[in-house]
Amino acid sequence: MIRTVVVDDDYRVASIHAASIDRIPGFTCVGRAHTAEQARQSVRELEPELLLLDVYLPDEDGLSVLRGLNAEGTAAPDCIVITAARxxxxxxxxxxxxxxxxxVKPFGLTQLRNQLEAYRLWRQQASGTGEADQETVDTLYSLLRGATDHPGTGALPPTMRKVLEAVRSSREPLAASALAAQLGISRPTAQRYLSELHRRGALELDLEYGSAGRPVHRYRPATR
Known part of the structure; x- marks a missing residue:
């Protein structure tokens, strides 16, 4: 379990985030803090592996807390900054x-969940031993860079990424045949990628029924 501490000056927000963390497999919220001093004390006493850290705190800004933790010479917890500071x-x-x-606040609980799940996957991938080639390094970075997508879409194969971008940029839901013509790939390949992105939660499926025959499957970006 990834031991997590939530640091937010708003008691209600901290409670919501703590409850969300406890519902995500592999995570447990071990404490909440509402000031910089409480955050430091929580890190010392609870030894979390991850901080959800707000910037605006009543006694000191959250980045000063992070700076101090890094300067202590011991292993500081990983940190996801959650803030309205833009x-x-x-x-x-x-x-x-x-x-x-x-x-950046405000964000939806789905976005928070997606980011935490991406972080968990990143930890799993980064916990190995030995040397990393460039492909491994690129994958590790992409897991966090792409985490604002739906789970599992951070490190997509190039063609699947193009499929996802094409659907997102389309003004209307796309069928596999139209997508195949647009990208210059076969219809079965387009359908396979669309089906996989739908399975991962990145796309939603619309069924268009005609006068006869099977319905046409059209895909659009998933709503958060």
């Missing part, structure tokens, strides 16, 4: 301090 300076600082991701 300025690029704050984003750059969070990245420089090693935050594995940055979620």
């Amino acid at each position: 300025d690029l300076g704050t984003v750059r600082t969070a990245m420089h301090l090693g935050a594995v991701y940055y979620l």
Whole structure:
């Protein structure tokens, strides 16, 4: 289980995030903190592996907490920043301090769940031993970069990624035949990728019934 501490000055938001964490397989929320000092104390006493860290705290900003944890010389927990701060300076600082991701409030619980599941997959992939070739490194980075997609769509094969982007950019739901003509691939290949993306939750399926015969399967981006 990935031991997680939620740090947010809003008690209600912290409670919602804690409950969400406990519903995700592989995670457990071991504590909540509402100030910078409480966050430091929670890290010392509970030894979490992950922080969900807000920037705006009443006594100090969350990035100062992260900076201090990194400077202590012991292994600091991983950190996902969750904040309403949108300025690029704050984003750059969070990245420089090693935050594995940055979620801008407001965000949906589905987006939070997707990011946590991507983080769990990243941990599993990164926990091995030995040397990593460039493909392995690229996959590890892509797992977190693509985590705002639905689970399992962060490190897609190139053709599947093109299929997903084509559906997302289309003004209307796409059938496999239209997609195949657009991308220059066979219809069975297009259908296979569409079906897999639908299975992963990235696409939704519309059935269009005509006067006779089987319904036409058309795909559109999944709503969050």
